[in-house]
Amino acid sequence: MTTMLPSPDAAAEELRRLASAAAPAVRARPDLARIVLDRARRQQRTRRLGNVTAGVGGGLVVLTTLAAANLLGRGDYLTVTEPSAAMTPTIQVGERVLLDKRLSPARGDVVVVHLARDGRTYDAMMRVAALSGDTIGCPAGPTGRCEAVVVNGTAVPEPYLGATVTDPFPTSTVPDRMIFLLGDNRAVASDSRVIGPVRGTDVRGVAVQIEDDNGRVRVVPGAPVHHGPGGGDDVDPAGPVPPAVVGTP
Template sequence: MKNNFVEVFFEYAKIIVIALVISLLVRTYVAEARFIPSESMLPTIKIGDRLIIDKIFYEIKGNKDLQRGDIVVFDPPPAAQSNDGIPFIKRVIALPGETVSVIKGTVYINGEPLYEPYILEKPASDFKPYTVPGNMLFVMGDNRNHSNDSRYWGPVPVQNIIGKAEFRYFPFNDIGVLR
C-alpha cells in the first residue's frame, strides 16, 4: 500500500513539474499575458484590459519586422525614469532613419501627415523635427495628451522590445485582435 502511494505521488509530481517547465518556457519565449494599468493607450487599450503579448515573432525575426503602427511592450529606456520595472506599452510611430514631428496636433513622418484613426485626441503641444537613430524606435501612446512617451524621454532601443501586443482576452465583451 505504501509503495503504491509513493508511485502515485511521484507520478503526479512529475506531471506538475513538466507543466511548470512548459509554462515557464512559453512565458519566456512564446507569449505572455499582460495587465494594462494606465490610460496612455486609450481608446485602443483601456485600464484593466488583459492582453496576449507575442514574443516569439520578435525572437525569430530578431526585431527586423517592426512596423509603424505596431503596439509594442518594452522595457523603458533609463531616461523614462520607471522605478518600478514595469514594462511600457506604446504604438510605434517612427522607425530608424525617419524624421518625426508634431505640428498643430498632427504627427508628421518625413514631412508627410500620419493618418491616425486610433488616437483619442490630437496632441496639444508641438514637437520639433527629430530623426530617429539606427536601432531605435519612436513610440507614442494613443492618448497623446496623457502619455509619457518618446516625446519626453527619447527613442526606445529595438533590443528593449519584449513583444507585440496582439490580442485582448479580457474584458470578455471586448475580446479580439488589437489594431
C-alpha cells in the first residue's frame, strides 16, 4: 500500500491554520511556517530522487548518482575514485578515498588537488611531501640511487612504498603558499618533480580513509590519523572518475 504524503504547500497551510487557532495560548516564531515549508520541499526532492533510483535501469542510475553528487555538493566530506596507478601500492586503481574538505594539509597527508596543465584542468591524488618554506630533495647516494627523500635536512622514512624506488632529484625550497607533492608510485607519477610545487588553495580535500572494492575501510598509510565522518555528517558520493594523468619525472 502506498501512503500519500501532503504537498509542501498543503503542509505549510495546515501549520498556519493550527498556529492561528492556538494563537491565544501559544507564541510561535513568525518564520516557523517558512522553516517547515523549506524542510518539506527538501524531503520531497529526496523522495523524488529515491523513486527515480529505485525504478530505472543501470544507465540512468549513473545519472541519478551524479545528480545526487550535485545535490550533496556542500558536504564536509568528498569521495573520489583513484583513476591511475600513481599512488600504488598505497591506493589501488578503482579504490575510493574519503576526503575532508575542512582540513589543512600536513606533511604525509594524501590530498586531491585541482590542477591546470597543457590547456586542461583535472584532479590528481598525491602525497604532501613538503610545505611552504621547507627544503626537499632526493640526493644520490654512493650507488647513484636516492636512498631517501630529505626534507629540511632529515631523511623521511616511507615504509608504505614497499620496493618503490625514487630517482634522485635536486634540493629546492618550496615557495610561499605552495606545497610539494609526490605520488607514491614514483616511476609513473606526474608530481611536483614534473609540474613543480602546487598552490595550497588548489587542495580540494585531505584523505581520511580508503575503501576497497569489498567495502573494507582502512586508514591512509604514512599519513597523520584523521577522524572520518560521524553518523550526522554529509558525505558527497563519488562523482565522475577524474582522468588518469601520468608522466616521466
